[in-house]
Amino acid sequence: MHRFHRAPLVFLAVCLALCTAGAATAETPLRRATLEQLCEKSVGPRVEAVDRLLTATAAGEEDASWTFAILDAARSKGLHCGKDAVPLLKLEDGWRDAASLAPAEPPEQKMKPPFVNLKVRASLDMGAALSALLAAPGSAAAESGLGEIEKRPDRANSAVIAAATALSENAPFVDRLGSIQASLDLASEVPEDRIAAIDRIAENPSERNRTALLNLQAELGGKADPVTRDALDNAIAEIDGWIALGAVASTVYSGLSYASILFMASLGLAVIFGLMGVINLAQGEFIMIGAYATYAVQEALRAIAPGLLDWYLLIAIPIAFLITAGVGCAVEASVIRHLYRRPLMTLLATWAISLFLINSVQAIFGTQNLEFATPAFLGGGERLIADFIVTWNRLFAILFAALVFVAALLVLNRTQLGMYIRAVTENRDMAGCIGVSPRRVDLISFGIGSGLAGLAGLALSPIYNVNPTMGTNFIVDAFMIVVLGGVGNLYGTLIAALGVGMINVVIEPLYGAVAAKVIVLLLIIAVIQLRPEGLFAVKGRR
């Protein structure tokens, strides 16, 4: 998927610099009529103006860069109109005359962009995308325009597609342009063209193309010749197969991504509750602090090194971990340390801490959702099979969860510190006897547990709302996963998260999200009834 929002602006600046030079051909009747109509309030004339302009541009009667400049400005509130005034373009570097694109004086009277409603927007977006193929063939702007056209190929202007295919610079896109042309050829009256188009479309399976073929089938009815009918049947059958495969892949991917979120949210708790036995109700707030630390890193980078802004998520990894671990250690040393033998008091105390943290963050940052910039490498996704889209930010969450899991396992099983933690978990007094300081190990384990929650906050920030109360959404799920997986076992947590995530996404489309939640809870109760210690119980200090 391509995002068609930013790239053209850069391109527009370049284009304007080039084309104003040769724009002595200012006021043609076509330009005057187009601008007049684009300035109208009603929808019909504006859509008509775009269509006429595109056809003229494809025929070489209008400069493609002017077409693109005008259509792109009109859809992004750049085209300004006023009563009895010459339409102007307002660009980042100042005002320009719309007909000639030559620099102009700022208007004296009040001018404003005509309101773009959905219908006009669809027409302008399509027009800008099509004209980009002619104005800057082969460029990145043309490619992102192509992505836009592919969403509704049946509405493309076939003259422009043909003209764009003829340009040698568009050679890299010939295949994609061919697919778009095929969508248009479906309406062709020539049977050979139609059959070729059907075969071509079958190569690119998606629900939309299936609908196009079904519509054609319904339209032709019994009139179709046997060859066309067979071609249609085969094409639909082929697409159906791919769509089914895409649906399975999509379910697995959704399940994995939900599981990764559940797992990240519960990993810290698996250490704090699982290994140490502390019922920490402030765990959700550690997640929230991790997200706010990520936000702080983003803002700091924005101020100090804007060039690194795209990498803030990676830069924030150690910082979110350390800040949250620091808060966790402070909480452990000041409150929880004194309450290890009184679990009920820990429960109340951590609840108080949770309220305290929520309110402090509210006082400092306010209650509103924080805005996170989506780094270029996390925006959008890629269509893999039929309608199955791999969205990059979910993939990031999955990979990040996997990496953190491996890192946590390595620390617990391969380092001296991990050995101490396990020793204190299994037998606190004995570990103390052989020279491990249980107090220090407690402090460090609590720090690691809260640091992991901080990393969860980081991983969640591109996906979820970040506000002071975000943590309360995760605390119940986190306890559920840890208890289900069996306390004191990271593998158990992983498998419980995967199980709950997968079951959820399988049930959701069948019975709805509300029922899915109920069914998952019932399943968990059933499992706990059968295995009170969770799926994978380990002997601990309880």
Place this chain on the structure above:
Amino acid sequence: MTLMKRRKFLKTSAAASVAALAAPALIARAQSGDTINLGCLFSSSGTMANIEGRMNAVVNMAAEELNAKGGVLGKTVEVMVTDPASDWPLYAQLGRQLLQQEKVAALFGCWTSVSRKSVLPVVEQNNGLLYYPLHFEGEENSKNVVYLNSPPSSSVLPALDYLMSEDGGEAKRFYMLGSDYVWPRTINKICKGYWTSKGFEESAWREEYVPFGFSNFQTLVNDIRQFASEPGGQPIIVLTVVGSSIPAFFKEIINQGIAATDIPILGLDVLEADLEGLDTAPMVGHLNCWAYLQNAEAPENDTFKEAWKSYVGGNSLPYSPETVIDPMVSAYDGVMLWAAAAEKAGTVEVDPMREAFPGLTFDGCPSGYDIAMTGENNYVSRGVFIGSVNDEQAFDILWQSDDQPTPVPFSPYA
């Protein structure tokens, strides 16, 4: 024995903590006979916190404005703030406390219909007055509630008409996605009745609900994409999820690359405040419908926005000084309408005030429309706006009504 002790301890400590939570919420007590108290029922915690919290502030701001002009009936107006913590039964409990113990003259509160339904018996038993600032599903006309915002006939149906018109893209298929409670379910029922009356088949729509606070919309957005690609004409989404689910849903929509020109979303509970924290450039063109939009062109609106900005700044409140939303304006209108009723009745007793309602008007509403109560019911007639998301985290005005349609509480389509 230990078990007993523990249980008892758990009970007492739980009770103590609830009391401890509730107590500081009600500190602003009536000091003398020279004050009139108003009560607020808006959550500052839980899933509704981000959006309901600022409502307390706006009621306070309106009260200050009244006081600066000499108060109401020569008395100072004081506002008591509570935190029902997005916990619906707690709204009723705190409402009862405000009416019975604090003797407030009127309540301003509730966002979700489920919280209003829980307060309803309380105001009816105690003969109190609740000013409710949200547009909602209608189908209710209690003499103890003043419905400050529009029922579906003057908000949702005009918006659907627009989307089904030629200019709006001729919507033919409808995906209804809502939080699972009374407002979305009733709205969707009304919508379905409306579409049936327009000749649509049942196959033209699909209906899905999610729990409160739901945020994992991946599967549902997949489902929406599939629905949208099926034959039958232009699809739209009628979105009635509330609270933190709104931005979560939009994030996933953006993520999967769905633009308003592909599938327009009519977000019935979507406000300027829900767009905070979102990059709205890929969302441009999605719609909402309210009785006020931040970009309404009216001198009253400029005054109101300026007042809010300086109020937030002056009291260093944790809310965005630039964001003004319809329910804030409605709550402000409500305080002004309450004051007008009190002045007209010469008392803050509920029964005489109710008799003062017919013909009550307020011409300072920031929407630019003069608003009025008809006397036929407890609704307020307001103007209608349809908004379209722009790239500055706000809504451009796509359409606005010429006048203020008469509110119809009970829909013929339900």
